[in-house]
Amino acid sequence: MKFDIHTHHDRCGHAQGKIRDYIEAAIEKGLTVIGISDHTPYFSSEEDHPLPGIAMPKSEFKNYVNEVLHLKEVYSEKIDVLLGIESDFFPEYVENYRSCFEPYPFDYIIGSVHHVDEINIFKKGRWEGLTDKEKIRTKETYYQLIERSARSGLFQILGHIDAMKGYYPAFSSIQTEAVEHTLKVIGQAGVAIEINTSGKMKDVGGWYPSNEMLERALYYGVDVTFGSDAHIPDRVGDDYDLVKEKLKEIGFKEWVYFKEKKKVVVPL
Template identity: 35%
Template sequence: MRWPADYHTHNALCRHAIGSPWQYAERAVAMGLEEIGCSDHSPMPQDDYDNWRMYERQLAGYVEAVLEARRRFPRLTIRLALEVDYIPGQEDWIRQLAARYPWDYFIGSVHYVANGWDVDNPYKLDEWKRRPVEAVWEEYLNRLEASIRSGLFDIIGHCDLPKKFGHRPQQDFLPRYREIFRVAAEANVAMEINTAGWRKDCREQYPARAILEAAHQAGVALVFGSDAHTPEEVGAGWAEAVELARAVGYTHWRRFSRRKAEPVAL
């Protein structure tokens, strides 16, 4: 089988992962992948915004590290990318990042639903006790839709992230997802199956199967991401993820190069 690319990987620069891009590339080769994307967390204008991303001054070094991985593994296609947080008011900063280097794609992710609160941060779990779960999900989805409408991103990252620690809403948000996916399909923005959810408390890929089905029905293209934070996690759960994608009707995944896309048979 020719595996789809792993488009969501991190490295030690983000301060909560280990390894260099070349080590993730080495693992990709060992897993039989033909393509991988380096997509570490982008810097913010303020280096002290949080403690889980590279500093702005390290961006050039990150790009060079990806180029080094390409030199070490010339037969592996290695994409240069970033996972970029969508935060209202940061749009100009994201445009500046986009203009700096020949990126292959940007993953647009929503981690923050309020100033200072990243919903997936294990050190801020008490915040969940201060807000209704439904209200958190509603704000998350509003920001998710805004990120797609911004035109700044190529891929939607882990689109039901608030479930990470088991905080699932009683309200049925599937109709809201259908609205969001109509916007994504019109904007030609892809979505990832992110296998990291199988390694978290939610014990489920991002997104849930019903949400993935809604994305397929809306015509949203698909990519795959392990969200690897160690080299050993590259391609984790790939067989299961491909089986799931096929089961809901996907026949292709989307390849990115210099922010242009093409379909590849699954």
């Protein structure tokens, strides 16, 4: 059993290739399950497509769902195609997003915090000029948002939970008890976190989350899953076997994915 629950395609405007290309790549790499999880539209905006190059327009959302469901049938004898989505987490718009998801048969929804203090977490230079106290406050705000996403009941999986280190590796060394507290909350909420291998494409050059965070996640009984966060088909399943071995090393016995929003447990 080999799976990847986090992939994108050209609808979001910053990934390459069609959904079919990611499914074909998954089959070629020997995956048994492939999750399609492009970025949600900005449902809270009055505009159809407020940020081209970041997310799909609202008018494409139904087409996205229908295409995945169609390809699920087309490839049913070769691979299990799951309908997922990666949703931004904006606490003030949780119910708006929930109502947009409810009509559709999602296998899972990934909740990701991409904005802190209304600034994208990957914006280069966002840390410049901040005092140590301000850096701590920013990190704590990030984890408070992740906690709230875990408690929202909207998500089965939380995406890349230390991704703020992507273009600022020193993020990991900012000391705060917020990380520990957040992992405890995630464990209590019964939400999974992904090991996301796309960090290797950024300055930090590694996975999300760090090995240290995974050790604490294990302590708090947090379920883990795998996502390449592929934005090109060639990255589907990237580092799957390495992640699997590292999880065994840390002490995990199993990992999970979700189908029809029900947890599927896979022994490591």
